[in-house]
Amino acid sequence: MQPDSGDRKASASAFRELGFRQTINQLLEEITALYRADNTPWVVGYSGGKDSTATLQLIWMALARIDATNLTKPVYVISTDTLVENPIVAAWVGRSLEKLGQAAAEKGLPLTSHRLTPDPTESFWTTLIGRGYPAPRAKFRWCTDRLKIYPSNRFIAQVVKASGEAIVVLGTRKAESQARARAMERFEEKRVRDKLSPNGKLLNSYVYSPIENWTNDDVWTFLMQVRNPWGFHNKDLLTMYQGASADGECPLVIDASTPSCGDSRFGCWVCTMVEKDKSMTAMIQNDAEKEWMLPLLELRNELDVRDETSGKRDDRHLRDFRKMNGSLQLHNNRMVHGPYLQSTREYWLRRVLEVQRHIRSNGPEGMDEIELISLPELREIRRLWVVDKHEIEDSLPRIYDEVLGEPFPDGRMDDSLAFGADEIAVLRDLCGEDQLHFQLARELLDLERQHRSMARRSGLFKALEQSLRRGSYDSADQAAETALRRRDYLGGLREEDDEEDLLLPLEGLTANEEGSARA
Numbered sequence: 001m002q003p004d005s006g007d008r009k010a011s012a013s014a015f016r017e018l019g020f021r022q023t024i025n026q027l028l029e030e031i032t033a034l035y036r037a038d039n040t041p042w043v044v045g046y047s048g049g050k051d052s053t054a055t056l057q058l059i060w061m062a063l064a065r066i067d068a069t070n071l072t073k074p075v076y077v078i079s080t081d082t083l084v085e086n087p088i089v090a091a092w093v094g095r096s097l098e099k100l101g102q103a104a105a106e107k108g109l110p111l112t113s114h115r116l117t118p119d120p121t122e123s124f125w126t127t128l129i130g131r132g133y134p135a136p137r138a139k140f141r142w143c144t145d146r147l148k149i150y151p152s153n154r155f156i157a158q159v160v161k162a163s164g165e166a167i168v169v170l171g172t173r174k175a176e177s178q179a180r181a182r183a184m185e186r187f188e189e190k191r192v193r194d195k196l197s198p199n200g201k202l203l204n205s206y207v208y209s210p211i212e213n214w215t216n217d218d219v220w221t222f223l224m225q226v227r228n229p230w231g232f233h234n235k236d237l238l239t240m241y242q243g244a245s246a247d248g249e250c251p252l253v254i255d256a257s258t259p260s261c262g263d264s265r266f267g268c269w270v271c272t273m274v275e276k277d278k279s280m281t282a283m284i285q286n287d288a289e290k291e292w293m294l295p296l297l298e299l300r301n302e303l304d305v306r307d308e309t310s311g312k313r314d315d316r317h318l319r320d321f322r323k324m325n326g327s328l329q330l331h332n333n334r335m336v337h338g339p340y341l342q343s344t345r346e347y348w349l350r351r352v353l354e355v356q357r358h359i360r361s362n363g364p365e366g367m368d369e370i371e372l373i374s375l376p377e378l379r380e381i382r383r384l385w386v387v388d389k390h391e392i393e394d395s396l397p398r399i400y401d402e403v404l405g406e407p408f409p410d411g412r413m414d415d416s417l418a419f420g421a422d423e424i425a426v427l428r429d430l431c432g433e434d435q436l437h438f439q440l441a442r443e444l445l446d447l448e449r450q451h452r453s454m455a456r457r458s459g460l461f462k463a464l465e466q467s468l469r470r471g472s473y474d475s476a477d478q479a480a481e482t483a484l485r486r487r488d489y490l491g492g493l494r495e496e497d498d499e500e501d502l503l504l505p506l507e508g509l510t511a512n513e514e515g516s517a518r519a
Contacts, residue, residue: 132339
């Protein structure tokens, strides 16, 4: 659910010119005409928020006007669950989708609901805990594509493949922000049909935004005056927004000076793209019955690691000084750190499972089986740790058992693993406090094991060489010194190359090229 962050001051009500009833009636006629104009299926984006709810209600109302014999093409209602949505909102959307599907079937409308989720190999926890990607930030926002865009685009691409085209109906509005308005206006200029903009992400799909000129207050006016046709109460939606507002109010708007409801943002409870999760904080503060969500907020704040003095994000102490591929990178004479360390990833896994256990024990009815992290995600995390990262001690089942008090559902991951817990302990003792050399020895042993059963082991020596290069440092400080020396050395070579370029022969150039080269 992605409500807006406040309307632009200059926005005027879409109902001002014709009035509420006539404006809505005119819009329903527009939707009806667009639906009947061709055989292209529609895909309606639904987050459960006010904008998408208003849009879906308009689509429903328009379809209800059409004779059953003319309801010839499908309307797919899709909702993308990132698997890390605010639990209150996720439950709301889930119930709404279920009721929507039932009501559409009873009414004979060609609406079907579809809950989309990211692939377990691309989920938030698989990427952060499994691969070790640091929590999302402005310059490394890896979450949106994986969690939201890819699942919806896959669905739309399937519709396009089956039908040749698709019309995507969204609740986007120009009044949401200056950036949104500019983007929508840019695509308006490329419209091939009235009201249909090209989809910048997918070929042969077009975007229709029926409430693009509505203000925030227009949306609430519509939702409060028009009953939800699939039986979900819009006043409950208003109450949810009210609970997520810092002042706990959603006042009746009577003039331009009255602040409107809806400035809160419902999103992923793990989101570190904002400094503070204001909506979840407000929910907990406004309702004592939602105090069970406090561990979620605490874990989110832990993920957003910041320096106590400056307040700026700084999680380098939790991350490897090497990049994912083992390379070293400098920026302003400082090492650019890579993925989370093994100890950090194990800590985040433990914390997620602890919060899940707490909510199951202390949450309200319906939360006793909540999955903050699913079994398919856990399996993929385990595979990434053991196979890709060579962490052959296979610590995930142990952590799972210690936190939840029950064995991990799967057995031993690989019967060919040469080292068990006792052997790993011996290897640790042999390496002493030298964690880097322990990691190198463990990786070399696992690489040899992985190639042992192969008929041709041609890739073994290359893999060993890469491993030795990655593990050739005694410390992060030594690696930083090496990177600085390498940069200075390569910089000197580039300067020498530039001088030599001035002395290169000019044979083979045209007269114009020779003159340009000499100049």
